[in-house]
Amino acid sequence: MxxxxxxxxxxxxRARDLPPPLWTAIDEADVVIHAGDWVDEATLDRFEARASHLVACYGNNDGPALxxxxxxxxxxxxxGLRFAVIHETGASTGRTERCAAQFPDVDVLVFGHSHIPWDxxxxxxxxxLNPGSPTDRRRQPFCTYQTAIIQAGELTEMTLHNLPPRRT
Structure with missing residues (x-):
């Protein structure tokens, strides 16, 4: 998968559209996971139209409609893997064990908010896992997203993808 x-x-x-490599990856994926801060309801509509299966939550910048x-x-x-997807997990200090205590029945927790890739x-x-942001790198060298494979109940081939700089 x-x-x-x-x-x-x-x-x-932050951008008019997602970078083409991310749209290509979405088109080819079996499952797309989005950890919030869509901002625009039309973006959710596009994901729902293009993703074979979407697992998603809202973020702190998402309004009432989202x-x-x-x-x-x-x-x-x-x-065979149990996933939870949440936008914010709090401060990075103590995050790993704090989230393990909060999600004891989960194998993989995907989160966002910081725009900083995390694994x-x-x-x-x-x-x-935090895939970063494909449109707003903040203090990171690149905008990013992640891909992975689930094979025999294990998460394999976890890859952080650096996106080319946006043209302005």
Missing amino acids: RLVLTSDTHLPK RARLPEIAYADLA TTSASGLRL
Whole structure:
């Protein structure tokens, strides 16, 4: 099962559209995971039209219309792995163990908010992933998203994709 993980798309505030490599990855994925901060309801509509299967939540920049369509925390069982998707997890200090305690029945927690890519595993085995942002790199060298494969109940081929700079 091929996954695409993204968050903090912030359309159209940060960009007019997503970078073409991300749209291509979405078109080819079995499941797309979005960890909030869509900003624009039309972006959610486009994801729903293009993604084979979408697992998504709302973020702190998402208004009432998006909050009416998306949960604060999305859960999914994907090929034997239990996923939770949430926008914000709090401060980076202590995040891994704090989230492991908050999500004891989850194998993979996907989150956003910071725009900083993250990939750690807690002592209890919870994998925490933040794909960064494909449109707003903030203090990071690149805008990013992640892809992964689920094979035999394991998350494999986890890749952080650096996107080319936007043309202005």
